[in-house]
Amino acid sequence: xxxxxxxxxxxxxxxxxxxxxxxxxxxxxxxxxxxxxxxxxxxxxxxxxxxxxxxxxxxxxxxxxxxxxxxxxxxxxxxxxxxxxxxxxxxxxxxxxxxxxxxxxxxxxxxxxxxxxxxxxxxxxxxxxxxxxxxxxxxxxxxxxxxxxxxxxxxxxxxxxxxxxxxxxxxxxxxxxxxxxxxxxxxxxxxxxxxxxxxxxxxxxxxxxxxxxxxxxxxxxxxxxxxxxxxxxxxxxxxxxxxxxxxxxxxxxxxxxxxxxxxxxxxxxxxxxxxxxxxxxxxxxxxxxxxxxxxxxxxxxxxxxxxxxxxxxxxxxxxxxxxxx
Amino acid sequence: xxxxxxxxxxxxxxxxxxxxxxxxxxxxxxxxxxxxxxxxxxxxxxxxxxxxxxxxxxxxxxxxxxxxxxxxxxxxxxxxxxxxxxxxxxxxxxxxxxxxxxxxxxxxxxxxxxxxxxxxxxxxxxxxxxxxxxxxxxxxxxxxxxxxxxxxxxxxxxxxxxxxxxxxxxxxxxxxxxxxxxxxxxxxxxxxxxxxxxxxxxxxxxxxxxxxxxxxxxxxxxxxxxxxxxxxxxxxxxxxxxxxxxxxxxxxxxxxxxxxxxxxxxxxxxxxxxxxxxxxxxxxxxxxxxxxxxxxxxxxxxxxxxxxxxxxxxxxxxxxxxxxx
DNA sequence: TAAAATGGTTGACAAAATCAACTAAATAAT
DNA sequence: ATTATTTAGTTGATTTTGTCAACCATTTTA
Numbered sequence: 265x266x267x268x269x270x271x272x273x274x275x276x277x278x279x280x281x282x283x284x285x286x287x288x289x290x291x292x293x294x295x296x297x298x299x300x301x302x303x304x305x306x307x308x309x310x311x312x313x314x315x316x317x318x319x320x321x322x323x324x325x326x327x328x329x330x331x332x333x334x335x336x337x338x339x340x341x342x343x344x345x346x347x348x349x350x351x352x353x354x355x356x357x358x359x360x361x362x363x364x365x366x367x368x369x370x371x372x373x374x375x376x377x378x379x380x381x382x383x384x385x386x387x388x389x390x391x392x393x394x395x396x397x398x399x400x401x402x403x404x405x406x407x408x409x410x411x412x413x414x415x416x417x418x419x420x421x422x423x424x425x426x427x428x429x430x431x432x433x434x435x436x437x438x439x440x441x442x443x444x445x446x447x448x449x450x451x452x453x454x455x456x457x458x459x460x461x462x463x464x465x466x467x468x469x470x471x472x473x474x475x476x477x478x479x480x481x482x483x484x485x486x487x488x489x490x491x492x493x494x495x496x497x498x499x500x501x502x503x504x505x506x507x508x509x510x511x512x513x514x515x516x517x518x519x520x521x522x523x524x525x526x527x528x529x530x531x532x533x534x535x536x537x538x539x540x541x542x543x544x545x546x547x548x549x550x551x552x553x554x555x556x557x558x559x560x561x562x563x564x565x566x567x568x569x570x571x572x573x574x575x576x577x578x579x580x581x582x583x584x585x586x587x588x589x
Numbered sequence: 590x591x592x593x594x595x596x597x598x599x600x601x602x603x604x605x606x607x608x609x610x611x612x613x614x615x616x617x618x619x620x621x622x623x624x625x626x627x628x629x630x631x632x633x634x635x636x637x638x639x640x641x642x643x644x645x646x647x648x649x650x651x652x653x654x655x656x657x658x659x660x661x662x663x664x665x666x667x668x669x670x671x672x673x674x675x676x677x678x679x680x681x682x683x684x685x686x687x688x689x690x691x692x693x694x695x696x697x698x699x700x701x702x703x704x705x706x707x708x709x710x711x712x713x714x715x716x717x718x719x720x721x722x723x724x725x726x727x728x729x730x731x732x733x734x735x736x737x738x739x740x741x742x743x744x745x746x747x748x749x750x751x752x753x754x755x756x757x758x759x760x761x762x763x764x765x766x767x768x769x770x771x772x773x774x775x776x777x778x779x780x781x782x783x784x785x786x787x788x789x790x791x792x793x794x795x796x797x798x799x800x801x802x803x804x805x806x807x808x809x810x811x812x813x814x815x816x817x818x819x820x821x822x823x824x825x826x827x828x829x830x831x832x833x834x835x836x837x838x839x840x841x842x843x844x845x846x847x848x849x850x851x852x853x854x855x856x857x858x859x860x861x862x863x864x865x866x867x868x869x870x871x872x873x874x875x876x877x878x879x880x881x882x883x884x885x886x887x888x889x890x891x892x893x894x895x896x897x898x899x900x901x902x903x904x905x906x907x908x909x910x911x912x913x914x
Numbered sequence: 915t916a917a918a919a920t921g922g923t924t925g926a927c928a929a930a931a932t933c934a935a936c937t938a939a940a941t942a943a944t
Numbered sequence: 945a946t947t948a949t950t951t952a953g954t955t956g957a958t959t960t961t962g963t964c965a966a967c968c969a970t971t972t973t974a
Contacts, residue, residue: 283731286723286731286732286735287716287719287720287723289735289738289739290719290723290734290735290738291712291715291716291719292742293738293739293741293742294626294715294719295644295647296742296746297622297626297742298626298640298644299663299664299665300745301619301622301623301626302664302665314929314930315623316930316931319620319623322620331952331953332952332953333951333952333953336952336953338624339624339627340624340627341931342931342932342933343952343953343954344931344932344933344934344953344954344955344956345930345931345932346953347953347954347955348954348955350953351954367939367940367951367952368938368939368940368952369938369939369940369951369952369953370939370951370952370953371953387616390616390619391612391616394612394615394616394619395612397745398611398612398615401744405744406608406611407611408740408744409615409740409741409744409745410611410614410615412737412738412740412741412744413614413615413618413737413741414614414618415733415734415737416618416734416737416738416741417617417618417621417622419726419730419733419734419737420621420625420722420734421621438787439780439787440776440777440779440780440785440786440787440789440790441773441774441776441777441780441790442773442776442787442790443772443773443776443787443790443791443794444769444770444771444772444773444774444775444776444790444793444794445769445770445773446769447768447769447772447773447794448766448767448768448769448770448772448773449766449769450769451765451766451767451768451769452765452766454765455764455765455766460765461765462763462764462765462767462768462801464765465765465766465767465768465769466768466798466801466802468769469768469769469772469794469797469798470798472794473791473794473795473798476787476791477791639960639961641961641962656921656922657921657922658920658921658922661921661922666962667962667963667964668921668922668923669922669923669924669925669962669963669964669965670961670962670963671922672922672923672924673923673924676923692920692921692970692971693921693969693970693971694920694921694922694969694970694971695920695921695922695970696921696922
């Protein structure tokens with residue numbers, strides 16, 4: 265028997281990108297963006313400052329109270345080079361060096377008012393250029409480019425790491441495209457995690473469709489969580505007879521779990537239930553969704569029923585959780 | 590009357606990106622990617638060649654038979670600088686200059702076998718580094734980053750211009766997530782073009798759901814067109830009694846029209862119908878979808894019925910087109 | 915046919931970046 | 945406690961990279 269056992273998920277190994285096309289694409293992107301940035305670079309907009317100069321100013325501004333080494337590491341430039349840049353800036357009254365009392369070798373750096381003003385001007389020049397670059401695009405395309413850039417940055421910056429809750433936006437108005445997106449999210453997540461095929465997606469479509477038939481914006485609410493333009497999670501509250509409510513479609517993409525998003529969504533849902541003065545909220549789930557159960561109990565839900573059922577070719581227990589408001 | 594007339598679409602003006610956050614995000618991306626590229630740059634992987642050198646080699650390789658000016662314009666570098674680089678390459682036996690017979694001032698450039706080999710080595714080094722960058726990401730994330738980069742490049746490169754047919758991939762296997770995506774595409778396109786609200790999306794969901802109930806992979810087929818990971822168009826053929834077939838869900842995102850994608854999809858659909866030996870194909874549409882009609886007739890469809898109807902709060906004619914195979 | 919423009923080269927330079935040797939302070943090792 | 949090692953930053957010398965203006969030769973325009 266044990267020979268037949270295979271791990272549900274193979275141990276995290278190096279994910280070698282086999283796809284030569286992918287790599288070629290990224291190389292092409294690098295090439296392309298090198299030119300793109302090259303245009304910005306040389307002699308930052310005809311000022312007497314170089315791109316590196318401005319990068320240093322920015323680094324000092326943002327990472328308040330960095331030392332020279334901090335700047336050096338952030339930008340990956342030569343120590344001697346930086347030393348000279350900083351001395352020049354000091355002479356020009358752009359940065360101040362404050363000797364550290366606890367370490368006589370270092371000083372922390374700050375921008376003077378003049379330095380801040382200069383950086384601000386540089387940023388505005390840069391912005392103007394970006395605006396020119398965007399003005400031929402429609403607003404929707406502009407938004408897509410922003411999302412795409414944020415996604416690239418986020419994926420490269422925190423490789424393999426968890427996304428940050430701050431990057432997730434939650435809204436609750438339903439817009440065209442949302443219904444399809446909801447169905448899609450379900451289809452993709454359940455395929456990945458339980459191997460459900462497209463029939464499950466079809467089933468979700470049916471439930472969403474049924475829900476929409478009785479949808480009442482005043483009594484029902486759907487929260488959608490998205491990150492860099494992608495839908496990554498959701499939760500919904502549906503009104504039921506006798507001032508009851510049902511919690512449905514509580515779902516997070518796997519990579520967005522464990523960062524407090526589930527709790528944030530649940531909080532919003534419960535807050536809504538209080539506002540609506542529902543008497544109680546119930547939800548239906550299966551014992552297969554083990555992890556979600558702990559969130560339910562954490563938020564005061566209590567298991568009130570557990571019935572064996574065969575769903576999607578799987579033998580499992582359909583469970584009912586309930587919470588008095 | 591004429592005073593009341595407003596253009597359906599306002600004249601294409603500059604789309605000023607009002608959103609300061611968007612611009613700040615792009616500036617941040619530039620900053621981030623400057624560092625990212627900076628890591629690749631200096632002394633291209635400890636070789637004796639600089640990043641600029643490699644860029645020149647690449648440009649000569651790819652744009653076969655360019656002149657020096659061509660390279661200069663592509664890379665945006667100084668003419669004198671390039672002149673020296675090229676002379677050095679010539680001396681090292683990396684590039685060849687072939688004087689143009691029709692213009693005594695210019696020569697076109699080619700890489701020698703040695704030059705090609707060098708560039709190849711450089712590319713491999715670059716690839717290795719990209720692989721290292723990606724290996725911590727899961728395949729799905731790797732794919733997303735590739736899509737995002739292609740999207741950025743495509744949007745910045747051809748601002749406002751039409752996408753290229755080569756960038757569009759068409760497939761016909763249905764995977765989890767597709768159904769939702771199909772619904773979403775309909776919801777978004779019809780909202781944008783006809784102002785349909787979310788009820789229309791709901792209706793699409795119903796039709797897709799009905800279709801899936803009788804779906805037979807052997808007799809029915811759905812083609813999905815996507816570009817940089819986004820679904821941009823589709824078409825479907827459904828089998829009907831008596832060796833008939835219905836063409837449904839023929840839809841293109843507005844920015845992907847007029848590049849031959851519609852024709853390509855239609856060709857695939859017709860080819861399938863021939864293979865399946867359907868006797869005839871019909872489709873139902875409305876007079877509102879004016880432009881599509883011309884595609885239908887171009888492909889041999891003939892209007893066989895036109896019935897006034899009230900659909901989605903609009904008075905229009907439901908039309909039937911038919912084609913004998 | 916002269917003037918202007920184009921493609922490319924060259925010399926002189928300036929700016930950007932690197933390298934290695936160095937000081938001074940902090941930390942670790944004996 | 946003293947010495948060795950490391951760390952933060954500086955400095956001089958140098959290389960690499962890129963710019964500018966003047967220039968030639970050819971082609972195009974007036």
